[in-house]
Amino acid sequence: MKKSTRIGILLVIVVIAAAAAMAEWLVIRDGDVTKLPSGLITSVEIGGPFTLTDHTGRQVTERDYLGNFTLIFFGYTFCPDVCPTELGDIALALDELGTDSVAVTPLMITIDPERDTPAKLAEYVPLFHEQLIGLTGTVEQIKEVADSYRIFYRRVEDPNYTYYLMDHTSFIYLLDPEGNVVALFRYGTSPEEMASIIRRHMRS
Amino acid sequence: MVILTVAASGSVLAQAHEHKQGPLTVVHPWSRATAPSQKAGGVFLRIRNDSNQPDRLIGVESDRADVASLHALIRDGDVMRMRPVQGGIEVPANGEVVLAPGGKHVMLIGLRAQLIKESNIPLTLIFERAGRVEIVAVVEAAGSRGPSGAGAHRAADTKSR
Ligand SMILES: [Cu+2]
Numbered sequence: 001m002k003k004s005t006r007i008g009i010l011l012v013i014v015v016i017a018a019a020a021a022m023a024e025w026l027v028i029r030d031g032d033v034t035k036l037p038s039g040l041i042t043s044v045e046i047g048g049p050f051t052l053t054d055h056t057g058r059q060v061t062e063r064d065y066l067g068n069f070t071l072i073f074f075g076y077t078f079c080p081d082v083c084p085t086e087l088g089d090i091a092l093a094l095d096e097l098g099t100d101s102v103a104v105t106p107l108m109i110t111i112d113p114e115r116d117t118p119a120k121l122a123e124y125v126p127l128f129h130e131q132l133i134g135l136t137g138t139v140e141q142i143k144e145v146a147d148s149y150r151i152f153y154r155r156v157e158d159p160n161y162t163y164y165l166m167d168h169t170s171f172i173y174l175l176d177p178e179g180n181v182v183a184l185f186r187y188g189t190s191p192e193e194m195a196s197i198i199r200r201h202m203r204s
Numbered sequence: 205m206v207i208l209t210v211a212a213s214g215s216v217l218a219q220a221h222e223h224k225q226g227p228l229t230v231v232h233p234w235s236r237a238t239a240p241s242q243k244a245g246g247v248f249l250r251i252r253n254d255s256n257q258p259d260r261l262i263g264v265e266s267d268r269a270d271v272a273s274l275h276a277l278i279r280d281g282d283v284m285r286m287r288p289v290q291g292g293i294e295v296p297a298n299g300e301v302v303l304a305p306g307g308k309h310v311m312l313i314g315l316r317a318q319l320i321k322e323s324n325i326p327l328t329l330i331f332e333r334a335g336r337v338e339i340v341a342v343v344e345a346a347g348s349r350g351p352s353g354a355g356a357h358r359a360a361d362t363k364s365r
Contacts (some may be wrong), residue, residue: 080246082284084236085305088347123239127346163313167285
């Protein structure tokens with residue numbers, strides 16, 4: 001990995017930590033990144049161990065995905081806009097990678113475990129990509145993994161509906177084959193950009 | 205009155221289509237395929253107004269869902285919040301408004317049936333001046349970015365046919 005890339009990622013990580021400490025959710029603005037003192041860089045970790053259930057009903061941990069690059073997106077199936085857009089973009093990024101895409105495992109971790117059962121995820125994930133794996137878990141398991149990835153989520157009830165929506169952070173993380181977070185893609189990152197960053201990490 | 209402008213071949217609404225009523229033209233309403241038990245969907249479209257008077261989209265109806273409403277996505281830092289639109293959506297005079305992913309959409313909550321790729325969703329848009337406009341949205345791939353945007357992933361595309 002190029003040094004400048006590494007510093008960029010670390011800066012992003014620092015901002016995440018700072019924001020997480022200050023706010024009930026993560027507010028990360030691009031301007032903040034440039035203002036950050038570089039001394040803070042090393043103190044924060046993103047990600048970590050998890051135990052979840054995949055869309056086939058199998059219990060999995062982070063170790064099951066080591067050895068491959070991993071894309072992790074947090075979302076929910078009731079989501080009509082952001083999540084399909086992001087998952088569609090992940091699929092396009094994998095297309096863009098061509099045969100290299102076999103070295104990438106795309107994961108969608110639900111932040112709505114109460115509705116997103118393995119069976120529901122099993123219907124949902126193949127709509128986007130044949131490699132996409134859906135992960136769910138108990139409320140506690142999801143809270144733990146979302147916290148470790150600095151993902152904010154909250155149920156939003158509307159008195160007019162019997163259904164609820166979720167507010168949530170829309171990040172896609174890239175993990176290297178050793179399980180380290182090496183890049184973060186914000187909402188709006190183009191599939192081409194995602195693919196080129198993934199490819200750069202594959203070569204480094 | 206509803207005028208459907210449809211390109212020659214293929215399934216009826218797979219091509220760009222529009223609905224004209226008075227000065228308003230609703231251009232290519234579209235949605236995304238859903239999984240069988242998925243209960244929500246979004247409809248996206250463009251509204252052109254060729255009049256010197258602004259209009260306002262104030263409501264939407266569809267018998268395909270328990271509730272149809274106007275929603276906006278609010279990007280708050282990196283947190284995405286979806287909220288009902290208060291007071292409708294203005295369609296400027298001699299201008300247009302776009303409901304697209306990442307912005308505003310027609311929200312269908314409590315879908316009564318799965319949205320299958322290339323099927324159609326009839327909807328009624330309700331405008332302050334123009335009144336009720338009947339439209340038909342076409343269902344595209346689940347991960348589609350829209351009719352004119354980048355095509356959806358190929359494998360998922362063929363799979364959901
Ligand atoms: Cu909505």
